[in-house]
Amino acid sequence: MKKIDWYIFRNFIYTFVYCIILFTAISVVVDISEKTDDFVKANLSFKQVIQVYYLGFIPYIVAFLFPLFTFIAVIFFTSRLANRSEIIAILASGTSFNRFLKPYLVGGFMLAIVLWAGNRKLVPWANGIRTNFEATYVNTPGKYSNYNDLYMRVDSFTYCGIRYYDTVSKSGNGFFMDRLIGTQVVYNLRADNLIWDTTRKMWKLVTVTERTIDGLHEYLKKDTVMRMNFNFSPEDLKRDEFVKNRLTTKALKRLIRLEELRGSEGINDLKVELYRRDATPVTVIILTMIGAILASRRIRGGSGIHLAVGIIIASSFILFDRFSTIFSSKGNLPPLMAAWIPNILFGLLTYYLYRKAPK
Secondary structure, eight states: OOHHHHHHHHHHHHHHHHHHHHHHHHHHHHHHHHHHHHHHHTTOOHHHHIIIIIHHHHHHHHHHHHHHHHHHHHHHHHHHHHHTTHHHHHHHTTOOHHHHTHHHHHHHHHHHHHHHHIIIIIHHHHHHHHHHHIIIIISOTTTTOEEEEEEEEOSSSEEEEEEEEETTTTEEEEEEEEEEETTEEEEEEEEEEEEEETTTTEEEEEEEEEEEEETTEEEEEEEEEEEEOOSOOGGGGSOOTTHHHHSOHHHHHHHHHHHHHHTOSOHHHHHHHHHHHHHHHHHHHHHHHHHHHHHTSOOTTHHHHHHHHHHHHHHHHHHHHHHHHHHHHHSSOOHHHHHHHHHHHHHHHHHHHHHHSOO
């Protein structure tokens, strides 16, 4: 890159870092005002508050607003360049509009890679810290601790269910398991109680009745206690809507495969989260180009108009993103499409703005 490219690239990164520091500081102040009572009730020192909460909250809020930070940074400093007639001078010197956009594209790719890498491990780790704090000190104790009528698929031919399960004691009752060949049940197991054995890391079944069915013949066996290994643990039986945010990408893929095997409901939420981790970095590049194209034109009203248009576009993107997620979670929209539809639509908008931009 030439000197003018480094000038634009440097302004881009400096403004982006400034936006991150400013908006993160505002977010932290607002969050502190909401959770001050929780910190006091928990009797946490300032150091403990940083370690058990804000060490996770800050990476979370940065990743959540990362595309918006990028967009605002591009709009802000490019608009200043346009108002000072620097862009006119650059284009008048013989530099093409495509060439002018090069440092923006380089900066957008660099920031996209940073976000992509962070989404795979750092952000899930931070979400674990943040959500653990909220579960311990903010949410009502005992909430979501008891479940009724849990059903799941153990393997390709076996299904099981638990009529009542307590996540605190890691025990339940009314357990049953059926193994099928085609549409015929060939094995049935029932137990009055199901208890997690923390020593052996196995499930202990109490008062067990086994039935093996062979055509018209049935073989019955009863046991007082039986220990079995299943492909689910007590953690898997907790209905945690934030679990997808705490898992690394590798662990999230494993959970999706396991939930598909079990035939669980709500698996689209996990898939949307997985695909969005790859789609959001592309969003950074798209919003970077939209901001550069919009703000490079000098107009009456200056930066204010550019920022207003930018906020409208960013709000529209968030709206499309939320709608696509809801249609996937509650409807029949494929998760891959739900994650990528906003990028596709705004990618087309980017191309349209580029074609209409004065060069």
